[in-house]
Amino acid sequence: LNLPLFFEEVNRVLVPGGTFAVLGYAIPQLSCTLAIEQSFRRYYEDTLGSLLPPGVPGSYWDCDRTILDSGFRDVDFEATFTDVARVWFNDQREVSLDAHISYLTTMSAYRTYLSRNDLTMGEE
Numbered sequence: 813l814n815l816p817l818f819f820e821e822v823n824r825v826l827v828p829g830g831t832f833a834v835l836g837y838a839i840p841q842l843s844c845t846l847a848i849e850q851s852f853r854r855y856y857e858d859t860l861g862s863l864l865p866p867g868v869p870g871s872y873w874d875c876d877r878t879i880l881d882s883g884f885r886d887v888d889f890e891a892t893f894t895d896v897a898r899v900w901f902n903d904q905r906e907v908s909l910d911a912h913i914s915y916l917t918t919m920s921a922y923r924t925y926l927s928r929n930d931l932t933m934g935e936e
Contacts, residue, residue, distance in 0.1 A: 872921035
């Protein structure tokens with residue numbers, strides 16, 4: 813993502829006095845056994861390539877997940893915009909392992925992984 817070019821486009825289309833909001837979701841924080849947490853990390857980072865930039869071999873995301881997963885911490889919104897408010901919403905819930913696995917299948921990178929590897933859900 814070319815942030816200077818992106819911010820330039822935001823400023824071009826934003827009406828005077830308008831609001832520019834950024835929303836993203838980070839990876840879930842699991843409260844479970846170490847083995848399950850490590851398994852999830854391998855899946856997220858190694859299988860889906862979440863630490864890699866989009867477009868490189870091994871990355872199945874169409875966006876830079878490191879920016880989202882850091883909560884946009886390293887994006888300097890203040891250099892371009894005034895009155896910047898950074899708010900983090902924490903949605904905590906208890907889910908079963910089956911529900912969590914079902915959630916993982918909704919990730920766009922999972923769908924891309926299946927498509928690029930000629931797999932269907934359940935074959936991976």
